[in-house]
Amino acid sequence: MTTESAAAAARATVYGYPRHGGDRELKKAVEGYWKGRVTAAALRETAAELRRANWRRLAADGIHEVPTGDFSYYDHVLDTSVMVGAVPDRHREAVETDGLDGYFAMARGTQDVAPLEMTKWFDTNYHYLVPELGPGTVFAADSAKQVEEFREALALGHNPRPVLVGPVTYLLLAKPAPGVAADFEPLTLLDRLLPVYAEVLADLRAAGAQWVQLDEPALVQDRSPAELNAAARAYRDLGTLADRPKLLVASYFDRLGEALSVLAKAPVDGLALDFTGPAAANLRDLAAVGGLPGKRLVAGVVDGRNVWINDYQQSLATLGTLLGLADRVDVAASCSLLHVPLDLAAERDIDPQAVRWLAFARQKSAEIATLAKGLARGTDTIAAELVANRADLASRAGSAITHDPAVRARVSAVTESDTRRELPYPQRAAAQHARLRLPLLPTTTIGSFPQTAQLRAARADLRTGHIDADSYDKRIEAEIQEVITFQEAAGIDVLVHGEPERNDMVQYFAERLTGCLATRHGWVQSYGTRYVRPPILAGDISRPEPMTVRWTTYAQSLTSRPVKGMLTGPVTMLAWSFVRDDQPLGETARQVALALRDEVNDLEAAGSSVIQVDEPALRETLPLRAADRAGYLAWATESFRIATGGVRPDTQIHTHMCYAEFGDIIRAIDDLDADVISLEAARSHMRVADELAAAGYPREVGPGVYDIHSPRVPSAEEAAALLRKGLEAIPAERLWVNPDCGLKTRGWPEVRASLEHLVSAAAEVRAALHGTAR
Numbered sequence: 001m002t003t004e005s006a007a008a009a010a011r012a013t014v015y016g017y018p019r020h021g022g023d024r025e026l027k028k029a030v031e032g033y034w035k036g037r038v039t040a041a042a043l044r045e046t047a048a049e050l051r052r053a054n055w056r057r058l059a060a061d062g063i064h065e066v067p068t069g070d071f072s073y074y075d076h077v078l079d080t081s082v083m084v085g086a087v088p089d090r091h092r093e094a095v096e097t098d099g100l101d102g103y104f105a106m107a108r109g110t111q112d113v114a115p116l117e118m119t120k121w122f123d124t125n126y127h128y129l130v131p132e133l134g135p136g137t138v139f140a141a142d143s144a145k146q147v148e149e150f151r152e153a154l155a156l157g158h159n160p161r162p163v164l165v166g167p168v169t170y171l172l173l174a175k176p177a178p179g180v181a182a183d184f185e186p187l188t189l190l191d192r193l194l195p196v197y198a199e200v201l202a203d204l205r206a207a208g209a210q211w212v213q214l215d216e217p218a219l220v221q222d223r224s225p226a227e228l229n230a231a232a233r234a235y236r237d238l239g240t241l242a243d244r245p246k247l248l249v250a251s252y253f254d255r256l257g258e259a260l261s262v263l264a265k266a267p268v269d270g271l272a273l274d275f276t277g278p279a280a281a282n283l284r285d286l287a288a289v290g291g292l293p294g295k296r297l298v299a300g301v302v303d304g305r306n307v308w309i310n311d312y313q314q315s316l317a318t319l320g321t322l323l324g325l326a327d328r329v330d331v332a333a334s335c336s337l338l339h340v341p342l343d344l345a346a347e348r349d350i351d352p353q354a355v356r357w358l359a360f361a362r363q364k365s366a367e368i369a370t371l372a373k374g375l376a377r378g379t380d381t382i383a384a385e386l387v388a389n390r391a392d393l394a395s396r397a398g399s400a401i402t403h404d405p406a407v408r409a410r411v412s413a414v415t416e417s418d419t420r421r422e423l424p425y426p427q428r429a430a431a432q433h434a435r436l437r438l439p440l441l442p443t444t445t446i447g448s449f450p451q452t453a454q455l456r457a458a459r460a461d462l463r464t465g466h467i468d469a470d471s472y473d474k475r476i477e478a479e480i481q482e483v484i485t486f487q488e489a490a491g492i493d494v495l496v497h498g499e500p501e502r503n504d505m506v507q508y509f510a511e512r513l514t515g516c517l518a519t520r521h522g523w524v525q526s527y528g529t530r531y532v533r534p535p536i537l538a539g540d541i542s543r544p545e546p547m548t549v550r551w552t553t554y555a556q557s558l559t560s561r562p563v564k565g566m567l568t569g570p571v572t573m574l575a576w577s578f579v580r581d582d583q584p585l586g587e588t589a590r591q592v593a594l595a596l597r598d599e600v601n602d603l604e605a606a607g608s609s610v611i612q613v614d615e616p617a618l619r620e621t622l623p624l625r626a627a628d629r630a631g632y633l634a635w636a637t638e639s640f641r642i643a644t645g646g647v648r649p650d651t652q653i654h655t656h657m658c659y660a661e662f663g664d665i666i667r668a669i670d671d672l673d674a675d676v677i678s679l680e681a682a683r684s685h686m687r688v689a690d691e692l693a694a695a696g697y698p699r700e701v702g703p704g705v706y707d708i709h710s711p712r713v714p715s716a717e718e719a720a721a722l723l724r725k726g727l728e729a730i731p732a733e734r735l736w737v738n739p740d741c742g743l744k745t746r747g748w749p750e751v752r753a754s755l756e757h758l759v760s761a762a763a764e765v766r767a768a769l770h771g772t773a774r
Helices: 003-008 025-034 040-060 076-083 089-097 099-108 144-155 167-173 186-207 225-239 258-265 277-288 312-325 361-377 379-397 405-412 425-436 453-464 469-490 549-556 570-575 585-605 626-644 663-671 687-694 716-727 748-773
Strands: 066-068 118-120 127-129 160-165 211-215 246-250 270-274 292-302 326-333 524-527 530-532 565-568 610-614 652-657 676-679 700-703
Touching: 025 040, 025 099, 040 066, 040 144, 040 361, 066 144, 076 099, 076 127, 076 144, 076 160, 076 167, 089 099, 127 524, 144 160, 144 186, 160 186, 167 186, 167 225, 186 211, 186 225, 225 246, 225 258, 246 292, 258 270, 258 277, 270 277, 277 292, 277 312, 292 312, 292 361, 312 326, 312 361, 312 379, 326 361, 361 379, 405 585, 453 469, 469 549, 469 748, 549 585, 565 585, 570 585, 570 626, 585 610, 585 626, 610 626, 626 663, 663 687, 687 700, 700 716, 716 748
Parallel strands: 066 160, 160 211, 211 246, 246 270, 270 292, 292 326, 565 610, 610 652, 652 676, 676 700
Antiparallel strands: 118 127, 524 530
């Protein structure tokens, strides 16, 4: 095909779309189903209407080919496990009895059966349910969901393209099932899995699918020759099937590197590649392998993970270069639009100047359509859009919001001494033990307590003016009193104030820092029915006044036990926000770190002896390619030390991380120089304790013994068993007892019971240790 005809063929498409609806209808329906207030039929109808609305919206915005199969009640990787029949034995009876209830049991667990492990989807803040596989796993195709949703879109007159998690990525994301040897490699099941994918593809072809997208983001990571050979074998086998739809293999989040030549040579019909951020290197690499002659290229030139408007001129230049490298070039976002909010038009409170710089999912769809039109019909057809786009980009570059000379001067003045504590850890630990006088195996929680409906209503009433600030403050004080009273009665050693004043652990701080924008309706799925509103870090960051001191000090006035000051760390502030893309991330992290340093110092001055600076995102923000990690970890750990480096030796600094793979950042965790770290460990069966021990980690550790992402209440015996397993790796003198994560999303009845069991477990194990000592 000539360059001119390739341009004429350019179409607009996306890989996925936000699932929840403009008013989070899916969340309300699913949670209503869990509580028995919504029937299964009503839930399914809500889901169907959300799918229909998404397709209508995409078509209206100029998207020519809409995705199907990307919608999920909970998680698309869990959907894939159902599609291939990879149901754990402990959940099989529930799934066979009722498919919907069994599906949610795998996601959330029941009182008697633990859920699947959950971890981060590559370097995003989306969580997926980890497949559990073993040598005995038997796969079986179940294409009902994929076929049904394809037929829905087709019947409505759309041009649908089913989107599936690819077989190689699915296996690379999986872990050995409980009881299976830890060195078992799920990828060895590939030859067993491929016939199942072949059956699903055949079912979709029979339903009328012309194209099917197979997502292989795992191939943008460093992969061994054996893994690359597995990918080559997978797409040789699937590509040579006799009766199949056309196959589009998609990757995103980074450059494909060595895997690009593997996929370019495979007998598939097209590739979908990311050309944003570090993945821009795909342009160079694609030319180096000779392009994709005879194949379709879907070019992800609109950033699907951030909210800044596209630079049309830059994207059109990239697309123009790509025209000579493929038989047909289509335009898309860099990845699923699941990772951005739904519609900027719903926002009313953002500075009108800043609105010009932003694009949510719906605006990104329109950007994609504009670029496809310009590519297919010439830039004269989008001349007005190009002029407006240049003006909007110039507005952002020259805005006072984005540049504060005082902040930049303070960052420039940071010295090495600002990044170090006064004494090394062993001497600090002795001073802290003398000051705090905690028992062996001290108990604590991670920070937040349940956010009740009444508490959320009070926050809404304050926002709408139904109550005044004084009435709201009294409501917060009453909540703190309840939380402190319960913790003292339960026997917890280091208390928290429960964070009732915080809508979100990142948004709360962003609303009190300069340079940040907050949304009203910018919801993004984190996991299941948990949605967050990531703030937008648009400009230079500073802290005008204390943010947490008042409430922490009030809580401490109610008890003689230590109350932790609770802050969110600089890396997590970046990772769980939409961050400016006009300066290096490390520069923004240092600005946030200095703002937090002021807060840490003020907490200490107000009497806090324990201060926790959470960094759950340290691992998730780790670059996907090993070659890029050293630079990231250098500024990430430095920013934490800037935030915490100004306190006295006897002030104990905690940090917290959850739901990630920690083994490859153990050294970075040590470089944080925190005194105590708490980590997720319940679902992963205390694996992190072994990893820390193997690495010789010398500090105090609280591996979680209570999985807070499930409604089930662990027994004291279960918590004690996990605690004993932790003691096999971590000495009792350095072991803390705590939940996996904050308790914000849980209800009070389960929290009370679970924490009481946690304290009982600690007491039982502590008594046994004292008995042994005698």
